[in-house]
Amino acid sequence: xxxxxxxxxxxxxxxxxxxxxxxxxxxxxxxxxxxxxxxxxxxxxxxxxxxxxxxxxxxxxxxxxxxxxxxxxxxxxxxxxxxxxxxxxxxxxxxxxxxxxxxxxxxxxxxxxxxxxxxxxxxxxxxxxxxxxxxxxxxxxxxxxxxxxxxxxxxxxxxxxxxxxxxxxxxxxxxxxxxxxxxxxxxxxxxxxxxx
Numbered sequence: 153x154x155x156x157x158x159x160x161x162x163x164x165x166x167x168x169x170x171x172x173x174x175x176x177x178x179x180x181x182x183x184x185x186x187x188x189x190x191x192x193x194x195x196x197x198x199x200x201x202x203x204x205x206x207x208x209x210x211x212x213x214x215x216x217x218x219x220x221x222x223x224x225x226x227x228x229x230x231x232x233x234x235x236x237x238x239x240x241x242x243x244x245x246x247x248x249x250x251x252x253x254x255x256x257x258x259x260x261x262x263x264x265x266x267x268x269x270x271x272x273x274x275x276x277x278x279x280x281x282x283x284x285x286x287x288x289x290x291x292x293x294x295x296x297x298x299x300x301x302x303x304x305x306x307x308x309x310x311x312x313x314x315x316x317x318x319x320x321x322x323x324x325x326x327x328x329x330x331x332x333x334x335x336x337x338x339x340x341x342x343x344x345x346x347x348x
Contacts, residue, residue: 163219166210174214178207181224185231192235198242202234209234276326280319287312288319 165173182203189202209230210217217226277285283305290301291312298316302309 159223160219163217163223166214167217169214174211177210177223181227182207184224185227188228188231189235192232193238198235198238202231202238205234206231272327273323276323279326280322284315284319284322287315288323291316
């Protein structure tokens with residue numbers, strides 16, 4: 153079993169790919185590096201990952217490590233940087249998760265908003281005469297033109313325009329008479345109520 157007594161000699165052997173030198177460095181420093189990583193990350197699994205990353209970095213950079221400097225200092229600097237990077241990544245993931253949750257909340261609120269709009273619109277449409285309701289559905293909900301609606305219902309284009317205007321006015325008035333729901337749905341209904 154090789155002991156790290158002369159760091160310069162160990163680093164020279166390590167630079168040449170000597171696995172025994174690497175094992176000796178690992179045995180001497182693994183616990184201290186692990187404890188340092190654990191102190192920073194406060195997570196056992198993260199500290200284990202950092203420990204592994206530090207020694208992978210040591211093996212990958214074995215030829216470029218300055219033999220005049222303390223190996224322990226190099227390991228702890230690398231450990232510190234990898235631990236901080238873990239914390240930064242964790243923070244980014246947490247922020248991303250919060251944003252996704254906010255989007256889900258926003259989408260949920262949007263769904264509630266549209267459901268309220270739709271309910272109010274259905275209530276208003278239920279009170280229209282059958283012909284006005286058909287004109288409103290064809291023009292506003294299905295996006296048909298006056299001409300297409302007139303041909304479908306076998307009425308004149310002028311009658312379609314009158315029925316639609318009356319239906320839109322009624323829907324607007326219905327919304328204004330129900331203030332408890334109007335805040336949530338006014339915007340959508342006003343947009344829908346624009347006469348073609």
